[in-house]
Amino acid sequence: MSRAREDRPVVIANCSGFFGDRSTALAEVVRGGPIDFVTGDYLAEVTMLVLAKTRIKDPSSGYAALFLRQLKPVLGEIAAKGIRVVVNAGGLNPGGMADAVRAMCAEAGVDLKVAHVEGDDLIDRLADLQTAGHRLENLDTGEPLSAWGSEPLTANAYLGAWGIVAALDAGADIVICPRVTDASVVVGAAAWWHRWRRDDWDALAGAVAAGHVIECGTQATGGNYSGFQAIADLDRPGFPLAEIAADGSSIITKHPDTGGEVTLGTITAQLLYEVQGVDYLNPDVTTRLDSIQLDQVGPSRVRLHDVRGYPPPATTKVALTALGGFQNMATFVLTGLDFTPKAALVERVLRRQLGTLPGVDELRFSLIGRPADDPRDQLEATCLLQVAIRGEERVVGRAFFDAIVELALANYPGLHTIKGDSRTAKSFGTYWPAVVPQDLLRHRAILPDGSAIDIAPPPAFRAPEPARPASSASRRDWGKTSRAPIGAAFDARSGDKGGNANVGLWARSQDGFAWLRDTLTVEQLRALLPETRGHEILRYELPNLHALNFVVKGLLGGGATESMRVDNQAKGFSEYVRAKHLDIPTILLGG
Numbered sequence: 398m399s400r401a402r403e404d405r406p407v408v409i410a411n412c413s414g415f416f417g418d419r420s421t422a423l424a425e426v427v428r429g430g431p432i433d434f435v436t437g438d439y440l441a442e443v444t445m446l447v448l449a450k451t452r453i454k455d456p457s458s459g460y461a462a463l464f465l466r467q468l469k470p471v472l473g474e475i476a477a478k479g480i481r482v483v484v485n486a487g488g489l490n491p492g493g494m495a496d497a498v499r500a501m502c503a504e505a506g507v508d509l510k511v512a513h514v515e516g517d518d519l520i521d522r523l524a525d526l527q528t529a530g531h532r533l534e535n536l537d538t539g540e541p542l543s544a545w546g547s548e549p550l551t552a553n554a555y556l557g558a559w560g561i562v563a564a565l566d567a568g569a570d571i572v573i574c575p576r577v578t579d580a581s582v583v584v585g586a587a588a589w590w591h592r593w594r595r596d597d598w599d600a601l602a603g604a605v606a607a608g609h610v611i612e613c614g615t616q617a618t619g620g621n622y623s624g625f626q627a628i629a630d631l632d633r634p635g636f637p638l639a640e641i642a643a644d645g646s647s648i649i650t651k652h653p654d655t656g657g658e659v660t661l662g663t664i665t666a667q668l669l670y671e672v673q674g675v676d677y678l679n680p681d682v683t684t685r686l687d688s689i690q691l692d693q694v695g696p697s698r699v700r701l702h703d704v705r706g707y708p709p710p711a712t713t714k715v716a717l718t719a720l721g722g723f724q725n726m727a728t729f730v731l732t733g734l735d736f737t738p739k740a741a742l743v744e745r746v747l748r749r750q751l752g753t754l755p756g757v758d759e760l761r762f763s764l765i766g767r768p769a770d771d772p773r774d775q776l777e778a779t780c781l782l783q784v785a786i787r788g789e790e791r792v793v794g795r796a797f798f799d800a801i802v803e804l805a806l807a808n809y810p811g812l813h814t815i816k817g818d819s820r821t822a823k824s825f826g827t828y829w830p831a832v833v834p835q836d837l838l839r840h841r842a843i844l845p846d847g848s849a850i851d852i853a854p855p856p857a858f859r860a861p862e863p864a865r866p867a868s869s870a871s872r873r874d875w876g877k878t879s880r881a882p883i884g885a886a887f888d889a890r891s892g893d894k895g896g897n898a899n900v901g902l903w904a905r906s907q908d909g910f911a912w913l914r915d916t917l918t919v920e921q922l923r924a925l926l927p928e929t930r931g932h933e934i935l936r937y938e939l940p941n942l943h944a945l946n947f948v949v950k951g952l953l954g955g956g957a958t959e960s961m962r963v964d965n966q967a968k969g970f971s972e973y974v975r976a977k978h979l980d981i982p983t984i985l986l987g988g
Contacts, residue, residue: 406640406647407590409583409607413437413484414614416444416461422614422636423467427474429652432638433590435475436582437484438612439464442895443957445576446718446826448488449550459490460573465497472507476570483561483582487573489551491515492843495573510845512564513573516838516852519552519715526833533715533831537896537951547719547827554715554833556840557680559595560852561585563842567850576716578679580608587641595681595856602684602706603645605677610649610667610701611637617649617667618657618697621968623888623975628663630656646702648694659697662888662905665942669901671892673948675937678714680835683707683859687939711858712832721827721959722758723790727801728815729782732775733768739809740764740782746808747784750800756789761961781815785961787825794822826958830895875912875982884975886985887913891971896960898952898967900974903944909985910943916979922947925977 401407410426412418416439419425426435439461452459464486468475475482487494495513502509519526523542527533533542542549553576562585564572574582587593587604610617617637619628628634635655640648649659657663668689677684688705731739744762752760765781772778786797798820805812840852883889883902886909891900902917904910919934935948953960953967964970 401591401643406642407434407587408432409434409436409586409611409639409641411436411438411611411614411636411638412467413439413464413486414612414616415439415441416447416463418614420463420467424471425655426636426638426652427471427478427480429635429655432480434586435480435482436586436611437464437486438579438582439484439486440488440576442716442718442828443826445489445551445553445716446958449718452489457490457493460488460494461486464494465501468498469501469505472502472505472509476507476509481565481569481586482571483574483586484572485574485577485582487513487575489518489553489575491573491575495843498571498573509570510568511571511573512567512569512845513843514556514560514564514577514841515575515843516560516840517553517556517576519554519833520549523549523552526837531833531837533717533833536714536830536832542717542829542831545719545829547721547829549717549829550719550826552715552717554838555680555713556838557581557709557713557855558585558588559681560840560842562589563850563852564844565589567842567844567846569845579612580605580679581681583608583611583639583641584679584681587645591643596708597645598682598706598708599704600643600645600706601682603647603701603704604641605679605682605684605706606668606689606701606704607639607641607647607649609677610664611639613667613670615657616670617663618651618655618659619663620657621890622663622666623884623890623971624662628658628660632656645704645706646700648698648700650698659699661691661693661699664691664699664701665903665944666888666890666901668942669890669899669903669944669946671894672899672901672946673894673897674935674946675939678710680709680713681855682709687941690941708857708859709835709855711834713835713838715831715833717829717831718958719827719829721825721955722787723793723822724785724787724825724961725793725797725819725822726783726785727797727817727819729784730811730813730815731768731780731782731809732811733778736768736780737764742809743782743784743804746804747800751786751792751797754792754796756792757786758788759786759961761785763963765963783963787961790822795820797822828895828956828958873911875984877983878980879983879986880978881981881986882976882978883981884972886981887975889971889975891967891969891974893953893957893966895956896951896953898949898970899946900949900967900971901944901946902971902974903942905943906985907943910940912982912985913945914938917945919947925979926974928952
């Protein structure tokens with residue numbers, strides 16, 4: 398492996414976990430202590446559709462304009478400190494954002510070289526790809542794209558890190574990326590710093606692991622963490638840093654005197670977030686999640702090491718979105734006794750009035766919570782009924798609103814709704830995940846001088862590995878048990894990938910993992926969660942993390958852009974699982 402640009406780990410900060418994250422984060426990480434790079438993740442499946450709608454109104458847009466507002470106040474400091482910036486805020490228009498950044502630099506009198514990456518956008522190539530025999534089958538259903546029935550609005554392949562490396566090699570201080578993978582902004586920075594080769598699989602895999610940990614920002618420092626009550630100062634957690642060494646190992650930390658903490662638990666939670674299996678596929682490397690070792694090496698310092706990497710798959714994911722139609726919702730407040738018959742009355746009347754109208758595709762009724770017995774105050778006596786409708790705009794808008802209003806004096810006692818403008822139907826999107834061969838992509842880096850360099854596909858692709866056998870049960874006698882919520886002994890994190898939901902659970906000890914592994918089978922999980930019945934569930938073991946990861950296929954329907962579930966991105970799914978009760982050994986409960 399070649400010598401690093403400096404003989405030390407590269408320090409990479411994150412300033413964004415999603416489009417809409419803390420607006421001051423870039424300034425916080427630039428001013429909080431020494432760093433070499435700032436990276437930011439602004440894109441998600443939902444975001445691409447949002448940017449597409451923006452671009453329809455203004456063809457010069459299509460990027461995450463929030464980044465420009467974050468960047469402007471600290472341009473001078475970034476230049477003075479020699480910090481480089483790599484973000485995927487370019488979205489659907491990385492060239493347009495690069496131009497906007499150059500104009501901002503010129504206006505501020507700051508000399509920073511700007512480059513961008515392109516080649517992810519396949520919208521104009523879809524017909525040719527299908528004609529050439531690429532069916533672009535849906536990863537969940539297996540249907541070809543030709544069966545979708547929707548006109549694609551966006552089609553973006555997930556690019557890897559080597560366009561970023563080429564831009565940095567050409568002297569770029571700021572690299573604007575389109576739909577690269579979430580970890581690629583970190584991998585590109587580390588690969589350039591350490592002069593890694595394209596087949597340095599273990600080092601690349603280590604950087605992918607570090608990138609996956611910090612790409613969601615403050616989730617690595619205590620945000621969205623099931624053990625949050627043990628985290629000090631969670632009011633405003635700091636954004637994470639990754640100190641990545643030449644061998645790909647890393648230490649995840651944060652600036653001093655910032656909120657939150659970096660612990661084994663917060664890092665395990667993020668490693669399990671939105672992953673589908675043991676093999677974490679990226680365009681540049683396949684990372685084995687079950688190889689990762691974690692050590693707490695100091696306050697808010699967790700080391701990731703011994704990460705194993707293999708050549709990547711021959712394909713990369715391509716995400717397509719389209720406008721799917723219109724939907725609307727209203728939320729009824731149910732108070733006190735008889736909440737179930739009250740909800741049933743609303744549903745019966747609205748199904749009779751709206752369910753048979755031409756133009757109504759779906760009506761969904763979701764009862765949220767239940768009133769307390771002998772409530773202390775009115776809020777404790779309250780639960781909610783959410784009514785969602787999907788179909789043609791004329792019905793989903795005013796007709797739906799009128800039907801809701803007409804119930805005001807003609808339905809259950811105490812009827813009122815949570816205020817909101819339900820007169821207007823809102824458009825929703827549909828999502829189609831597929832794969833394309835990597836060697837068909839036109840991955841390019843547009844350098845600061847305006848010239849372009851083509852990025853070749855990876856040098857080798859991974860051959861299929863034999864199936865890994867499941868571990869055998871320990872057959873240990875666990876002694877006395879107590880009926881308790883799963884969360885009394887185990888932590889969890891959940892998320893979405895298209896229409897699939899994943900939930901990772903991990904133990905706080907080796908003994909705890911042995912019991913969890915033996916007890917929480919697919920059948921047991923399905924018995925605990927009635928909404929998973931009829932859905933395929935995949936189960937993966939990650940012993941080094943004391944964790945199990947479950948993927949519930951199709952739980953979210955067509956994905957976050959169109960799901961009518963209350964928890965449409967499975968953010969709270971893990972907390973639901975933790976609330977379920979099992980007979981748990983008292984030794985794991987502290988008894």
